[in-house]
Amino acid sequence: MRLFEYQAKELFKAYGLPVPRSILARDVDAIRGAFASLTPPVALKSQVLAGGRGKAGGIALVDDPTDAEREAARIFSLSIGGEKPNALLVEEAYPHDSEMYLSVSLDRGDRAFVTIAAMAGGIDVESMSGKVMRRVPLEGIDEKYAEEVASLLKLPASQSAQFVKILLSLERLSREKECELAEINPLAVGKDGTLMPLDAKVIIDDNALFRHPEFAKLHPEDEFEGEASRQGFAFVRLGGDIAVVGNGAGLVLSTLDLVGDAGGNPACFLDLGGGAQQERIEAALRLVNRLPGVDRILVNIYGGITRTTDVATGIITVLNEGGMKPVYARVSGAEEDEARRLLDGTPVLLYKTAPEAVEAVVKVE
Amino acid sequence: MIIPKKGDAVLVQGITGRYGRLHTKLMLDYGTNVAAGTTPGKGGQSVEGVPVYNTVAEAVEKSGALASVCFVPAEFTYSAGEEALNAGIRLLVLITEHVPIRDELKLVQLAQSKGASMIGPNCPGIIVPSQKVKLGIMPATSFSPGSIALYSRSGTLTYEIAGQLTGSGLGQSVAVGIGGDPINGTTPIEWMDFVQGMGDTEAVVVVGEIGGDAEERLARHIQKSGYRKPIVSYIAGRHAPKEKKMGHAGAIIYGDYGTADSKIKALTGAGVKVAMAPSEVPLLLKESLG
Numbered sequence: 001m002r003l004f005e006y007q008a009k010e011l012f013k014a015y016g017l018p019v020p021r022s023i024l025a026r027d028v029d030a031i032r033g034a035f036a037s038l039t040p041p042v043a044l045k046s047q048v049l050a051g052g053r054g055k056a057g058g059i060a061l062v063d064d065p066t067d068a069e070r071e072a073a074r075i076f077s078l079s080i081g082g083e084k085p086n087a088l089l090v091e092e093a094y095p096h097d098s099e100m101y102l103s104v105s106l107d108r109g110d111r112a113f114v115t116i117a118a119m120a121g122g123i124d125v126e127s128m129s130g131k132v133m134r135r136v137p138l139e140g141i142d143e144k145y146a147e148e149v150a151s152l153l154k155l156p157a158s159q160s161a162q163f164v165k166i167l168l169s170l171e172r173l174s175r176e177k178e179c180e181l182a183e184i185n186p187l188a189v190g191k192d193g194t195l196m197p198l199d200a201k202v203i204i205d206d207n208a209l210f211r212h213p214e215f216a217k218l219h220p221e222d223e224f225e226g227e228a229s230r231q232g233f234a235f236v237r238l239g240g241d242i243a244v245v246g247n248g249a250g251l252v253l254s255t256l257d258l259v260g261d262a263g264g265n266p267a268c269f270l271d272l273g274g275g276a277q278q279e280r281i282e283a284a285l286r287l288v289n290r291l292p293g294v295d296r297i298l299v300n301i302y303g304g305i306t307r308t309t310d311v312a313t314g315i316i317t318v319l320n321e322g323g324m325k326p327v328y329a330r331v332s333g334a335e336e337d338e339a340r341r342l343l344d345g346t347p348v349l350l351y352k353t354a355p356e357a358v359e360a361v362v363k364v365e
Numbered sequence: 366m367i368i369p370k371k372g373d374a375v376l377v378q379g380i381t382g383r384y385g386r387l388h389t390k391l392m393l394d395y396g397t398n399v400a401a402g403t404t405p406g407k408g409g410q411s412v413e414g415v416p417v418y419n420t421v422a423e424a425v426e427k428s429g430a431l432a433s434v435c436f437v438p439a440e441f442t443y444s445a446g447e448e449a450l451n452a453g454i455r456l457l458v459l460i461t462e463h464v465p466i467r468d469e470l471k472l473v474q475l476a477q478s479k480g481a482s483m484i485g486p487n488c489p490g491i492i493v494p495s496q497k498v499k500l501g502i503m504p505a506t507s508f509s510p511g512s513i514a515l516y517s518r519s520g521t522l523t524y525e526i527a528g529q530l531t532g533s534g535l536g537q538s539v540a541v542g543i544g545g546d547p548i549n550g551t552t553p554i555e556w557m558d559f560v561q562g563m564g565d566t567e568a569v570v571v572v573g574e575i576g577g578d579a580e581e582r583l584a585r586h587i588q589k590s591g592y593r594k595p596i597v598s599y600i601a602g603r604h605a606p607k608e609k610k611m612g613h614a615g616a617i618i619y620g621d622y623g624t625a626d627s628k629i630k631a632l633t634g635a636g637v638k639v640a641m642a643p644s645e646v647p648l649l650l651k652e653s654l655g
Binding site: 002049050051081106108109111112113138175178180205206207208210211234236238246247248249250251252253254256257258259260261266269271302303304305332333334353354355 | 387391439440463464465466467470471473474502503504506507517518519520521522523524525528545547548552572574575577578579582599601602603604605606607608609610611612613614615616620625641642643644
């Protein structure tokens with residue numbers, strides 16, 4: 001779960017990390033008050049989870065309240081990577097000479113957490129030159145470790161002590177809150193040499209949320225995503241017109257590819273999960289049938305532990321309730337002959353292979 | 366890596382739960398010698414005729430099991446895995462989904478320190494068709510004995526592709542789901558190196574998906590080590606959006622990191638034939654095998 005910048009900065013404060021003074025504004029009306037309590041110039045920063053908000057015009061630097069309100073209204077009307085900002089962080093600008101990068105993140109290939117630090121902030125960590133990378137032991141780092149990173153960066157003594165404190169706090173936050181990523185980019189170096197995190201990116205390990213109830217329900221959930229998660233489905237909205245439903249994440253992902261290759265636009269990704277039962281396919285079909293924009297449904301099932309006959313019965317039950325969008329299905333695997341017999345003579349459009357079902361569902365105008 | 370053989374005694378952790386019971390039966394039906402189960406507090410019961418013990422130590426002592434299939438819920442997977450490795454389990458198969466990353470890392474370290482093998486978490490397990498042995502939840506009907514080794518980050522896609530191989534007369538020497546999480550107990554490189562030494566394996570199928578850089582690392586390893594067996598791959602997620610978890614915890618693209626295109630490019634560059642759809646896998650394999 002990715003936190004909004006303002007949430008990540010609250011966490012930073014709780015861990016003793018410095019952050020610029022700021023106030024969260026949820027609408028244009030709140031901007032004037034926020035502006036009045038801060039020292040200009042201030043940055044208006046859209047609170048979105050999508051990347052590239054700067055490029056999309058989601059950040060503005062303003063000097064006076066009139067500009068602030070005008071810019072705030074502009075930013076609130078933006079859609080950044082499909083996301084509308086629900087709030088702006090109004091933050092005192094921090095004059096600085098240079099920028100650094102610092103993060104504690106999961107290195108999947110090395111199966112370890114790593115500290116990454118560099119003397120230049122930037123977008124592309126992969127290609128950062130002169131970056132320092134060190135493994136983080138599972139039990140955490142000590143002062144000596146942080147001092148070594150500072151010395152590899154060749155930081156002057158005055159900045160080294162600040163850097164050590166920042167890295168120790170960031171690593172403790174990452175470990176205690178079970179983050180996949182805790183990142184400061186940029187870490188500004190002020191004119192007087194003071195280090196100041198200007199942006200904060202924190203991603204919490206979803207699977208560890210049961211140990212961190214404080215993060216539960218931080219995000220307003222989309223109605224459909226909320227229902228899908230209560231039903232135990234893996235579900236992602238995609239915006240097209242063909243709902244894609246299947247059993248198993250990899251199988252559904254591969255079905256999206258078939259649909260995309262054929263020129264179709266998936267409306268969603270819905271993975272029923274392993275061992276899917278009749279009630280689960282019924283619940284899934286009812287859910288995607290209500291999803292705005294959907295006008296047909298593609299079901300791709302490979303039966304194994306999931307009984308294809310249960311799936312067939314579930315589809316028929318939902319169709320009999322009426323009001324269903326057309327269902328295109330490929331039902332293969334264990335007991336498929338019996339499943340096909342059940343579906344024969346129903347309105348379900350049944351195909352032998354996934355590519356055939358995809359071709360048919362995409363072709364419809 | 367340890368490949369299970371016919372007759373090897375196998376332990377099921379969490380045997381009295383719904384999935385534990387169901388899959389104990391299905392493993393027994395296939396031919397796996399499930400010799401013991403554990404659920405704390407349920408010692409003395411039996412499931413499908415398999416005796417249940419309170420602790421792994423006791424189960425190992427009574428049954429001689431060196432391999433365990435673990436169905437314990439995510440909150441308790443770490444302690445179950447730790448108990449198994451400390452009790453002398455040499456092959457730990459973790460089926461459970463939603464295990465926290467730091468628990469996985471701790472288990473990987475413990476398994477390494479014990480010299481034990483770990484498969485998963487969030488995986489269907491391992492099957493050896495010629496031995497009629499499966500440690501996991503895959504449907505037996507998709508698999509048949511043969512000379513193709515298959516590994517995958519996904520469950521159902523493993524069955525789908527194994528089913529297509531079987532339908533094309535290409536049986537499997539071994540198939541393993543390494544797991545859909547960011548951390549895998551057995552990495553693709555470890556797996557591929559092991560398979561290279563398997564005498565009964567002629568070719569390898571690599572099923573990957575978006576997220577991370579396991580396939581890119583594997584591609585570099587294939588080139589550097591001069592891998593000697595033909596490899597056919599399929600990578601799911603070419604049309605997946607960025608920054609969205611696509612079902613599996615590990616299937617997520619961050620920025621330009623973890624895209625299907627990057628993986629396909631790396632694998633193709635290493636001489637691997639990459640299928641654009643699961644149905645192409647058997648065709649490319651037949652081409653490779655001549």
